Amino acid sequence: MLKKYLLDRACVLLFFMFTNSFAILFLKLVGTPLNILYLLSLIILIVGITFLSIGFIRYHLKYKKLRDIVEGLDRRYLITEILDRPANSEAAFYYDLLKSANRDMVTELAENRAEYLDYREFIEEWIHEMKTPLTTISMLNTDDVEYQKKLKRQFIKLSDLLDMSLYYIRSNTLEKDYQVQKINLAGLVHQTILKEKDRLLVKNIVLNVDCDEDTFVYADEKWIAFILHQIMLNAIQYVDSRGEISISECEDVDTVRLMIRDNGCGISAADLPRVFEKGFTGRNKKRDKASGIGLYLCKKSADKMGIGLDIKSREGEYTEVTICFPKGRFHREVLD
Amino acid sequence: MEPILKVQHLEKYYGKGSVITKALDDVSFQVEEGEFLGIMGASGSGKSTLLNCVSTIDTPTGGKIILNGRDVTRISDREIAKFRRTNLGFVFQEFNLLDTLTVGENIGLSLAINHIDKDKVAHRVRNISEILGIGDILDKFPYEVSGGQRQRCACARALINSPSLIMADEPTGALDSHSSMLLLDTLVKMNERYRATILLVTHDIFSASFCSRVLFLRDGKIFTEIVRGNKDRKTFYNEIIDIMAVLGGETNAI
Numbered sequence: 139m140l141k142k143y144l145l146d147r148a149c150v151l152l153f154f155m156f157t158n159s160f161a162i163l164f165l166k167l168v169g170t171p172l173n174i175l176y177l178l179s180l181i182i183l184i185v186g187i188t189f190l191s192i193g194f195i196r197y198h199l200k201y202k203k204l205r206d207i208v209e210g211l212d213r214r215y216l217i218t219e220i221l222d223r224p225a226n227s228e229a230a231f232y233y234d235l236l237k238s239a240n241r242d243m244v245t246e247l248a249e250n251r252a253e254y255l256d257y258r259e260f261i262e263e264w265i266h267e268m269k270t271p272l273t274t275i276s277m278l279n280t281d282d283v284e285y286q287k288k289l290k291r292q293f294i295k296l297s298d299l300l301d302m303s304l305y306y307i308r309s310n311t312l313e314k315d316y317q318v319q320k321i322n323l324a325g326l327v328h329q330t331i332l333k334e335k336d337r338l339l340v341k342n343i344v345l346n347v348d349c350d351e352d353t354f355v356y357a358d359e360k361w362i363a364f365i366l367h368q369i370m371l372n373a374i375q376y377v378d379s380r381g382e383i384s385i386s387e388c389e390d391v392d393t394v395r396l397m398i399r400d401n402g403c404g405i406s407a408a409d410l411p412r413v414f415e416k417g418f419t420g421r422n423k424k425r426d427k428a429s430g431i432g433l434y435l436c437k438k439s440a441d442k443m444g445i446g447l448d449i450k451s452r453e454g455e456y457t458e459v460t461i462c463f464p465k466g467r468f469h470r471e472v473l474d
Numbered sequence: 475m476e477p478i479l480k481v482q483h484l485e486k487y488y489g490k491g492s493v494i495t496k497a498l499d500d501v502s503f504q505v506e507e508g509e510f511l512g513i514m515g516a517s518g519s520g521k522s523t524l525l526n527c528v529s530t531i532d533t534p535t536g537g538k539i540i541l542n543g544r545d546v547t548r549i550s551d552r553e554i555a556k557f558r559r560t561n562l563g564f565v566f567q568e569f570n571l572l573d574t575l576t577v578g579e580n581i582g583l584s585l586a587i588n589h590i591d592k593d594k595v596a597h598r599v600r601n602i603s604e605i606l607g608i609g610d611i612l613d614k615f616p617y618e619v620s621g622g623q624r625q626r627c628a629c630a631r632a633l634i635n636s637p638s639l640i641m642a643d644e645p646t647g648a649l650d651s652h653s654s655m656l657l658l659d660t661l662v663k664m665n666e667r668y669r670a671t672i673l674l675v676t677h678d679i680f681s682a683s684f685c686s687r688v689l690f691l692r693d694g695k696i697f698t699e700i701v702r703g704n705k706d707r708k709t710f711y712n713e714i715i716d717i718m719a720v721l722g723g724e725t726n727a728i
Binding site for chain 2: 245
């Protein structure tokens with residue numbers, strides 16, 4: 139630090155050393171007594187050192203203060219809004235540069251944000267618009283029952299996909315429409331099953347549900363329903379015909395856990411740690427049609443809500459997803 | 475037609491130590507030529523900050539302020555005084571008149587600084603002061619006339635170099651109700667006769683009801699805006715009261 143300080147002032151220091159030596163030499167040549175010269179040199183030295191020390195202390199304090207401010211800042215680019223414009227003209231020049239650069243950056247950020255929100259709004263609107271014609275199509279009647287069934291299946295698939303897109307868009311601002319409610323877990327499970335009864339029937343899947351009617355959790359119902367639905371869809375997708383899906387629940391001191399287990403193809407140990415990644419579909423042939431968004435979205439929203447989501451599996455044997463709800467006393471007290 | 479003033483994504487932070495406050499949060503709006511725009515909001519809503527940014531007194535953290543096609547945040551310090559003198563007019567709560575000059579001299583001051591011919595200055599000063607109803611006090615000193623007259627004198631001074639934008643920051647703040655009424659009438663006159671574009675910052679509903687459009691600020695964001703249209707002043711006044719009630723501003727009208 140001291141070295142830097144001195145180096146910055148090297149030019150001035152050298153100049154003073156040179157002029158002082160020159161002056162003393164000159165005084166000696168004109169015949170000034172030696173002891174006066176010594177005194178003079180001593181005075182110059184003391185004044186010089188005092189001056190430099192005071193300067194260094196101020197320099198040190200100033201930089202320490204600056205560093206402390208910057209370190210305490212959340213968004214460091216706002217530093218120019220906190221500092222006063224320095225008096226030193228060189229520092230002021232850099233301050234002005236920094237300020238105008240930051241201004242451009244903040245402006246661009248705001249413009250981008252506006253553009254993004256605009257785009258998002260459009261997509262959201264568009265998805266909603268899509269739903270109306272889709273519903274109309276699903277209600278068209280034909281005499282061909284087989285055809286009607288196929289149509290219905292595709293309709294459900296499409297509207298699930300649309301829902302997923304909506305949830306995907308909203309997941310970025312989940313905190314904005316997040317409402318904690320008291321949810322009956324068994325009720326939610328039954329709703330989800332009801333929603334997928336067609337697919338369950340087609341595949342002849344055996345369902346074991348073991349949920350206590352009186353278990354309640356505190357979370358946003360919409361999002362939990364979405365997560366549960368995604369997990370169910372996966373289970374139905376990967377279980378074989380006449381396979382088994384069991385949904386059970388267990389409660390301990392500070393958590394309520396909901397387990398959805400299927401005895402389908404499972405996930406290989408290599409793929410397992412990556413299933414929550416965006417766009418990850420794995421090497422399983424059956425997963426060719428997967429989008430790699432479903433579980434990613436579940437995990438992302440669960441994380442934001444403070445809900446645990448865990449997956450266990452053995453290839454060829456089973457897959458088990460656990461949703462883990464924390465039991466905060468606060469919620470119980472406030473909402474009951 | 476291009477609007478006179480375009481404010482885009484304006485942001486302003488204030489800070490002390492390591493604590494930062496957001497005074498303006500993504501404020502965007504436009505002002506057309508000849509508009510009389512009011513900006514309302516409770517104290518601390520950012521309205522004065524907004525005015526200071528537009529009037530180049532303060533520099534924003536981010537965003538653009540385009541006045542007459544020029545981004546005022548990018549004008550250099552050297553040009554800024556001249557830019558202010560030729561493009562902006564100010565009316566403050568404290569009238570900021572110079573006590574050592576007569577009313578007439580105060581009005582013509584900015585023209586004199588710009589080296590404009592004496593006779594022309596005198597002519598324009600007389601013209602404007604007559605319209606604003608202060609023609610007979612031109613030779614008096616500011617301390618010899620009433621507060622209302624002083625404020626109208628400040629208006630005349632703001633108007634004289636036909637600026638693109640006149641900014642008034644709580645101009646009725648120091649006036650009694652009669653003088654306030656006269657002053658607001660004056661502002662309306664300036665707006666209608668000279669097509670002067672006026673930006674009026676106020677927290678007074680009565681003042682705001684004279685505007686042709688009112689923007690409401692809350693917590694540094696634009697909360698909403700209402701346009702007067704063909705409504706009479708009383709209806710508009712009531713509309714403003716309704717919004718202020720939602721806004722939770724400084725009003726005991728409800």
